[in-house]
Amino acid sequence: MDLNLPSYSFRIREQTGKKQIFDGFRRKWIILTPEEWVRQNFARYLTEIKHFPSTLVALERSLRINQQDFRTDIVLFSKSGNPLVVVECKAPEVKITQQVFDQIARYNLGLRVSYLIVTNGLAHYCCRFNQDQQNYTFLAEIPDYNEIMVNAIHH
Numbered sequence: 270m271d272l273n274l275p276s277y278s279f280r281i282r283e284q285t286g287k288k289q290i291f292d293g294f295r296r297k298w299i300i301l302t303p304e305e306w307v308r309q310n311f312a313r314y315l316t317e318i319k320h321f322p323s324t325l326v327a328l329e330r331s332l333r334i335n336q337q338d339f340r341t342d343i344v345l346f347s348k349s350g351n352p353l354v355v356v357e358c359k360a361p362e363v364k365i366t367q368q369v370f371d372q373i374a375r376y377n378l379g380l381r382v383s384y385l386i387v388t389n390g391l392a393h394y395c396c397r398f399n400q401d402q403q404n405y406t407f408l409a410e411i412p413d414y415n416e417i418m419v420n421a422i423h424h
Contacts, residue, residue, distance in 0.1 A: 270306060270361060272390035277313045294328045303360035307390035308342050311358055319413040321345050341376055343386075345417075352380045353417055359389040370394075374405075383421065386411060 280291035281301060288301040290309055299305055312328060315321045325346040331338060343356035357373040359365065365387055373385045377398060385405070386395045395412070396405040397420075412420075 270303065270390075272307065272310050272361065273392070274310045274314050274390060275318065277310060277317075279309060292328065294323060294326055303362065304342075304358055307360065307388060308358040310390060311356065311388050311393075312343055315343070315345065315356075319411060321414045322348075339376055339379075341380070344380065344382075345414075347418065347421060351421075352382045353421055354384040354386060355380050355382050356386040356388065359387070361390045363389050365389055365392055365394060384412070384417060 282289050282291075282298070284298070289298040290301040290305060291297075292299045292309065294312055308328060312326055316323045316326060325348065327344045327346065328342065330341045330344045341355050342358040343354075344352050345354035345356070347353050355373060355376055357369060357376070359369060363369075369387050370385075373387055377385060381400070383398055383400070384395060385398060386393065388394070393411060394407065395410070396407045398405055
């Protein structure tokens, strides 16, 4: 399926009647769902276009907030291991609604990152969270790794 992202090549196979994609970040085969297709393409976009080191990209990271378990789609870390960005991926047919932003804001209660990204592979939204004012500012485009690192140092 075509996404509003650059085109990347992936290793895809069929196993017991299900398509699988090789996840180079987790180094294993994953069932290829529409959401996984978005997650894989967006993770590549972040590393190849936005210059995040692939070693600082975590896919499907478990998270516990108020005794509830969640699973984030993508978390981007600083070299010191602090989470900087959380990304919520949806299948292309899923509309990006307020509920999606509420979901990622809940994740941020535990992660406390400065940047939140929501994508369905067709539309991408990025906002910056101001810890002091407890508000979000939507950005015209997704900042690259160096810009996020500079902002992390100054805050």
